[in-house]
Amino acid sequence: MTAELSFPPGFRWGVSTSAYQIEGAVTEDGRGPSTWDTFCAEPGRILNGDTGAVACDHYHRYAEDVALMRELGVDTYRFSFSWPRIQPSGSGPGNAAGLDFYDRLIDTLLGAGIQPAPTLYHWDTPQPLEDVGGWLSRDITDRFADYASLLGARFADRVPMWITINEPVVLTLMGYALGAHAPGKELLFDALPVAHHQLLAHGRAVQALRAAGASQIGIASNHAPTWPASDSAEDKEAAALYDNLVNWLFADPILLGEYPNGMGDAMPGPVADDLAIISTPLDFFGINHYAPVSVGAATGQADTAATDGVQLPPGLPFEPRPLTGYPLTDFGWPVVPDAFGELLRTFKQRYGDKLPPIYITENGCAINDEPVDGVVSDQRRIDYLDGYLRSLRGAMDDGVDVRGYFQWSLLDNFEWAAGYSQRFGLVHVDFETQERTPKASYHWLRDVIAQSRA
Ligand code: GBH
Numbered sequence: 001m002t003a004e005l006s007f008p009p010g011f012r013w014g015v016s017t018s019a020y021q022i023e024g025a026v027t028e029d030g031r032g033p034s035t036w037d038t039f040c041a042e043p044g045r046i047l048n049g050d051t052g053a054v055a056c057d058h059y060h061r062y063a064e065d066v067a068l069m070r071e072l073g074v075d076t077y078r079f080s081f082s083w084p085r086i087q088p089s090g091s092g093p094g095n096a097a098g099l100d101f102y103d104r105l106i107d108t109l110l111g112a113g114i115q116p117a118p119t120l121y122h123w124d125t126p127q128p129l130e131d132v133g134g135w136l137s138r139d140i141t142d143r144f145a146d147y148a149s150l151l152g153a154r155f156a157d158r159v160p161m162w163i164t165i166n167e168p169v170v171l172t173l174m175g176y177a178l179g180a181h182a183p184g185k186e187l188l189f190d191a192l193p194v195a196h197h198q199l200l201a202h203g204r205a206v207q208a209l210r211a212a213g214a215s216q217i218g219i220a221s222n223h224a225p226t227w228p229a230s231d232s233a234e235d236k237e238a239a240a241l242y243d244n245l246v247n248w249l250f251a252d253p254i255l256l257g258e259y260p261n262g263m264g265d266a267m268p269g270p271v272a273d274d275l276a277i278i279s280t281p282l283d284f285f286g287i288n289h290y291a292p293v294s295v296g297a298a299t300g301q302a303d304t305a306a307t308d309g310v311q312l313p314p315g316l317p318f319e320p321r322p323l324t325g326y327p328l329t330d331f332g333w334p335v336v337p338d339a340f341g342e343l344l345r346t347f348k349q350r351y352g353d354k355l356p357p358i359y360i361t362e363n364g365c366a367i368n369d370e371p372v373d374g375v376v377s378d379q380r381r382i383d384y385l386d387g388y389l390r391s392l393r394g395a396m397d398d399g400v401d402v403r404g405y406f407q408w409s410l411l412d413n414f415e416w417a418a419g420y421s422q423r424f425g426l427v428h429v430d431f432e433t434q435e436r437t438p439k440a441s442y443h444w445l446r447d448v449i450a451q452s453r454a
Contacts, residue, residue, distance in 0.1 A: 005389055007452040008396075012115075012404030014076030015069060015426065016362050018122035018166065020052045021413040023082060025059035029097035032088025034124040035134070035175075039182035050419025056411050057434050062105050064436065068427055069410060070112040072442060073449040077114050078220075078361060078406045079105070080122035080166065083147060090126035091143050094150050106158055117161040117406070119220060120148055120205060123171055123181065130183050135176065135194040138268065141201045148205035152212025162214050163286055163361060164205045167222040168198035169250050180310045180417050188313065189266070196267040196274070199253050203277035219254065220286040220361035223247050225339045225346065229296030229321040238318035239295040246293075248350075253278045255285065255351045284403065286361030287347070292339035294323045305332040308417065329384070331366035331422050337387030344395035344402065357403045363388055364408035366415070366422035369439070376428045376439035385441060389448070407445065411436070 020036045040051035058065055069077055083090070085098035102118075109116045121144070125134055129143060148164070174181035176191035185191065206217050224246065228239035248260040257279035258264065264271045293306045298319045302312050306320030308331075326334040340363070347355055367381040389405070396402050412425035420431055426442040429435070 005386070005393065005448050005452065007393065009453075010403075011452065012076050012359070012406075013074045013449045013452070014078055014115075014117065014404060014406035015072070015074055015410040016078040016406045016408045017058075017410055017413065018080040018119065018124075019082035019085070020055070020122070020124040021409075021415070022056040022058040022079075022411060023085075024052065024054040024057045026053050028059065029085070029101065030088055030095045031082065031098060032084040032090075033127040034082070034084040035127055035130045035182035036124050038127055038130075039184055042184065045184065046417055047419040047421050050414065050421075052414040054431075055414045056429050058411075059101065061434065063108055065410065066105075066108045066112050066114065068436060068438065069109075069114055071438075072410075072426070072446050073453075075113070075115055076117050076161070076404060076406060077109055077410075078117040078119065078163065080119040080124075081151060082124055083121060084124060084126040086150065087126060087143075087147055090129035091146065094154065099154055102155070106155065110158060115161060116159050117163060118151075118155075118159060119163040119166050120144075120151060121164070121201075122166040123175070125183070134183055135171065135197050136191075138197060138200075141197055141204055144201035145204040145208045148208040149212055152209045152214050156209070156212050156214040159214065161216040161218075162209055163218055163220045164202045164209075165198055166220045167288060168195060168202070168219075169222055169246050171198065173246070174308070174310070174417075178307065178310045178312070180308065186313075188316075192263075192266045193268045195249060196271075199250070199278045200274050202254070203274075203280045206280045206282065207277070216283045218282045218284040218286045218356070218359065218361075220288055221250050221254075222288040222290075222362075223251070223343055223347075224289070225292040225343050227292055227294050227323075229294050232297075234297035235295070238297040242293075242295040242318045242320075251285075251347075251351075254282070255279070255354050282356050284357045284359050285347075285355065286359045287343070288362035288408070289340055289343055289360065290363065290365070291333040292323065292336050292342075294321045295319065296321050305334075327380075329365040329380075330368040331418070333365070335365070335384055335387070337384075337391040339391075340388050341391040341395040341398075344392065344400040345398060348398075348400045355401075357401045359403055360392065360405045362406065362408040364424050366424050367441075368421075368423045371428055371437050374437065376437055378439045378441050381426075381439070381441040382444045385445060 179186035226243035302319035412423040
């Protein structure tokens with residue numbers, strides 16, 4: 001079966017993680033508090049009261065984890081810098097011990113022949129910045145530009161690929177509009193400035209990194225093909241609005257220099273000047289993709305799988321509906337390989353020659369199989385990856401320029417509001433003992449990568 005999964009020479013294979021989800025060591029070596037430490041401490045926020053305080057203890061076990069990557073055969077590792085480890089108060093000079101950790105990690109990766117591809121920000125804001133307004137305040141864009149300069153100055157000589165921000169849509173919706181992620185605000189449409197400030201921070205970080213000598217700079221943006229629940233005009237209109245809010249509100253400003261459908265009017269300005277910065281050309285566009293979503297006009301029967309269990313407030317002009325007829329992952333997300341190719345073709349169609357090369361910066365699924373006699377037989381993850389990789393390959397045959405695929409995730413880890421209940425890893429982690437057990441899907445992907453290089 002895997003023989004047909006052939007990819008062009010030079011196609012990059014990677015795995016992705018993020019700091020708060022794997023590192024642990026949240027009070028060590030001068031790390032400051034983050035919004036996620038705060039959020040996890042609030043009763044009822046995270047399933048089972050889980051926190052990222054220990055997570056995969058990657059802060060101490062990074063060498064073992066890099067060895068697992070090397071054995072898997074990936075050439076790229078996407079991780080994130082913990083902002084509160086580097087600037088504990090959110091501004092000022094770098095914390096030496098925090099920077100040293102990333103020196104060790106980066107040097108270990110390079111020694112193993114693996115290209116580091118760090119993300120500057122994967123949702124863990126230094127708490128002192130949140131205390132003065134967080135992403136609702138324009139000031140954070142200055143702080144983020146300084147943070148990017150600091151990282152560029154320190155690491156540009158050894159880091160060949162950079163990602164500014166992970167999924168600005170999820171921070172906006174889950175963090176500030178619906179309150180399911182840190183910082184837990186429920187502002188609904190008043191959260192829109194959070195989108196604009198992240199986009200502006202992204203553009204300023206691209207410029208700061210380039211000024212520091214970095215090259216190969218992009219973003220990791222989450223996208224879901226949005227399908228009208230029916231052919232009715234009401235459902236189509238609701239789906240189009242949702243599509244603009246979750247997909248194009250974030251990609252259009254970056255790739256076209258404009259907001260979709262006049263949505264810029266809702267943004268804090270000077271919007272036109274900001275858009276010139278936001279659309280600073282990128283070396284690549286990173287797409288995170290998991291599943292499509294079906295959307296219809298509001299009827300009060302919203303499906304909460306599409307909002308990761310969050311009940312949408314009444315009064316919204318749209319609602320996600322169950323997408324029936326597909327297998328579900330253990331998180332309840334539908335498995336629809338064809339939607340991946342559709343998404344990539346949509347990007348090519350929408351942006352044409354304004355679209356830089358694409359990297360898939362995340363794709364994967366929660367399949368919660370446990371070890372039996374030391375073996376994790378996660379055949380459903382293999383089926384998911386096989387289907388999605390073939391769909392991706394088909395889009396490449398249709399002319400979409402995809403340069404690499406980074407699977408989410410190397411390890412089972414802290415899955416945000418779901419705590420440790422959802423396992424996305426190719427490697428099983430026993431969170432009592434920290435024992436790592438490569439799953440069947442790890443061995444399967446290792447073979448796919450090896451064959452694609454043969
Ligand atoms: C990513 O978020 C995150 O970057 C990463 O930290 C996280 O661990 C990983 O994914 C797994 O969750 O419409 O049925 O697809 C992805 C966030 C996932 C949010 C899909 C919306 C919709 C469910 N998105 N989710 S569905």
